[in-house]
Every structure is written in C-alpha cells, then in structure tokens.
Amino acid sequence: MRKDKQTRLPGNNQEKVVICANGRKVKRKLKDYEIDMGERGIYNTKNKLNDLTGKEWTFFINSVQVTDFAKNEEEFRLWKYLQESIIETKYPTDGKDSIGHNLRKLHPSPKPPQLMRDIIAFFTKSGGWILDPFMGVGGTLLGASLLENRNAVGIDLEKKYIEIYNKVCEQEHLKKQLAICEDSRNILKIEQIKNQKFDLILTDPPYANMLSRKRTGGDRKDKGSFTKDERDLGNLSYEQFLPEFREIIEKAVSLLKNKGYLVIFCKDIQPTNKYHNLLHADIVNEIRKIPNIYFKGYKIWYDKTINLYPYGYPFSYVSNQLHQFILIFRKEI
Numbered sequence: 429m430r431k432d433k434q435t436r437l438p439g440n441n442q443e444k445v446v447i448c449a450n451g452r453k454v455k456r457k458l459k460d461y462e463i464d465m466g467e468r469g470i471y472n473t474k475n476k477l478n479d480l481t482g483k484e485w486t487f488f489i490n491s492v493q494v495t496d497f498a499k500n501e502e503e504f505r506l507w508k509y510l511q512e513s514i515i516e517t518k519y520p521t522d523g524k525d526s527i528g529h530n531l532r533k534l535h536p537s538p539k540p541p542q543l544m545r546d547i548i549a550f551f552t553k554s555g556g557w558i559l560d561p562f563m564g565v566g567g568t569l570l571g572a573s574l575l576e577n578r579n580a581v582g583i584d585l586e587k588k589y590i591e592i593y594n595k596v597c598e599q600e601h602l603k604k605q606l607a608i609c610e611d612s613r614n615i616l617k618i619e620q621i622k623n624q625k626f627d628l629i630l631t632d633p634p635y636a637n638m639l640s641r642k643r644t645g646g647d648r649k650d651k652g653s654f655t656k657d658e659r660d661l662g663n664l665s666y667e668q669f670l671p672e673f674r675e676i677i678e679k680a681v682s683l684l685k686n687k688g689y690l691v692i693f694c695k696d697i698q699p700t701n702k703y704h705n706l707l708h709a710d711i712v713n714e715i716r717k718i719p720n721i722y723f724k725g726y727k728i729w730y731d732k733t734i735n736l737y738p739y740g741y742p743f744s745y746v747s748n749q750l751h752q753f754i755l756i757f758r759k760e761i
C-alpha cells in the first residue's frame with residue numbers, strides 16, 4: 429500500500445550530512461519531526477521522555493556507563509583493551525569538578541553528581557521533577573541542579589547530611605533543591621510533596637547493615653553506619669530490610685507519574701557459603717511485588733576511584749566487587 433506523502437518543514441527537504449543514532453555520518457533528508465543538532469545528532473520531536481538526540485540516547489542505553497575517554501594513542505590502546513573486559517569511570521574527588529567532594533566526603537558513600545546528572549538527563553525532560561527518598565548529602569539533588577530547569581526533592585533522616593548538602597550548594601553556586609529531614613516511611617505525610625507528581629525516582633538506599641559488616645583482606649576498616657537511628661534502613665538485618673525498603677518505595681511510587689522511571693543503585697556483597705548475596709537480584713524480586721512496576725534492565729557503574737585489594741591472596745579466589753548496579757524500573761498502568 430502506498431503511504432501518503434508527508435508534509436515537510438521548510439529546510440528539511442534537501443539531503444544533508446547528518447549524524448545518526450549509531451554515530452555514523454550519512455547523507456539523507458530529515459523527516460518532518462527531526463531536527464539536526466549538529467555534532468549532538470538528530471533530535472526527534474516525538475521524544476516524550478527526554479531532550480536527547482538519538483546519538484546521545486544510544487550512548488546512554490549501553491549497559492555499562494562509560495565517561496572516561498583516552499587522551500592519547502597509548503591510552504586509547506589500553507582503553508580499547510580494557511573495554512573488552514572492564515569499562516571504567518573516574519569522577520574527580522578534588523578541585524572544581526569534584527562538586528564539593530571536600531564536604532560530601534563526610535558521608536560514607538556519596539554518589540558523584542555528574543553520574544546522577546546523566547541519569548536524570550536520560551529519564552526527564554526540562555521542567556521534570558525528581559525524588560530521592562534516601563538523599564544523603566545530595567548526589568541526586570546536585571545532579572538535578574547541574575542540568576537546566578530540573579526540580580528535585582530529597583529526604584534523609586540525618587540533619588547533618590542535609591546541612592552538608594546545603595553548604596555544597598552555597599560553595600558551588602548551585603540551585604538549592606528541596607531537602608527534607610524526615611523518615612521516608614512518612615513520605616506521603618510530608619506536606620510539601622504529598623500532592624507532587626514526579627517523573628523520576630532516583631535513589632541509592634542503605635543496604636541493611638552492609639556498611640558495618642566485618643570486612644576481609646586489606647580493606648578492614650569498619651565504615652560504621654550512616655546514622656545511629658533505629659529507623660535507618662542501614663541498621664536493619666537483611667531479612668527486615670527487604671520488606672521495609674519495598675514499603676517505602678511503594679509509597680514513593682504512588683507519587684510517580686504513569687510511564688515514569690524508578691532507578692535504584694545497588695552493590696552486591698561478598699557471597700558466603702550460606703547465601704549468594706546477589707543483592708541486586710533480591711532487590712529486583714522485591715520491587716517486582718509492587719503493582720504496576722516493571723523491571724526494564726540495568727546499567728553497571730564501575731567506580732575507578734575505589735582501591736583494589738589482594739583479597740584472598742595467596743589462598744583462594746575472593747572477588748573485588750568494584751561495580752554497582754543501576755536497576756531500572758518503569759511504572760506502567
């Protein structure tokens with residue numbers, strides 16, 4: 429069957445060299461709904477999710493987050509080699525690009541704001557709303573402020589983390605997002621947000637008593653816990669943690685728009701003979717119990733700032749787990 433001719437926007441009629449989603453340059457006419465963004469690639473105006481071009485979109489959906497590129501030929505060859513087995517990212521922990529790491533490091537596990545920024549840029553459009561029910565010193569909120577026109581709300585039990593976040597915003601001259609000191613179990617009772625609808629929930633919760641567990645090998649220092657508060661999910665046993673975490677996420681998800689995304693960071697811990705400790709798989713199973721929330725896949729983030737230790741040497745294999753999972757779910761009603 430012959431398709432009706434589409435009306436074209438002026439200027440889209442001529443063939444030109446454009447950058448396609450796979451990064452290749454091709455000569456073709458633009459469709460009515462396409463805008464040529466030059467080196468950024470082609471933007472499809474039907475894009476309801478974000479403001480990215482096809483090329484930028486393709487880069488993001490790679491399951492491994494790559495941000496560190498080779499600076500010279502030698503590094504390129506090494507990087508190419510590494511790419512076959514491991515892909516790395518290394519966000520600065522000092523200087524201007526560290527975005528207040530001097531203050532944020534007072535928290536046991538701050539997330540790099542640039543990493544959160546890139547996730548927010550994929551899952552929201554300009555004007556979008558982002559929620560983090562376990563904000564810590566505000567990796568998510570800072571990530572939102574690194575983009576134009578995003579609104580974020582964060583919750584944390586610990587007042588001192590919120591104070592640090594506010595100081596970072598002042599030091600870095602970044603927009604202060606709404607940071608609330610509260611137990612996120614009470615999320616639906618918080619006046620400022622109970623009527624807000626969010627485009628994205630992006631969070632990095634504590635995983636039961638993982639921080640204070642006994643460590644092996646070279647990394648013996650006890651990182652303690654996030655807080656001494658018994659309401660802190662980081663002070664629960666793993667068995668208590670899973671359903672309590674799900675209940676909080678279920679409440680948060682009721683504030684998520686239909687087709688909005690839920691993105692959760694998670695790191696596995698060393699397996700024992702009793703249990704595999706694949707936390708990411710347990711979290712997916714637990715979150716799938718929430719009605720209308722569907723698991724869509726994950727990305728892996730390899731944080732190259734973490735030290736390697738010769739765990740197990742010279743007796744047995746003990747894995748160095750330097751990567752974290754970025755679990756991606758969508759609300760579909």
Ligand SMILES: C[S@@+](CC[C@H](N)C(=O)[O-])C[C@H]1O[C@@H](n2cnc3c(N)ncnc32)[C@H](O)[C@@H]1O
Nearest residue numbers: 538539562564565566567584585611612660661
């Ligand atoms: C892994 S940290 C988040 C770090 C954060 N992504 C950042 O960039 O700083 C988890 C946070 O959850 C907070 N938390 C634990 N239980 C909570 C609860 N019931 N309600 C609100 N916050 C809680 C802890 O105080 C801790 O700061």
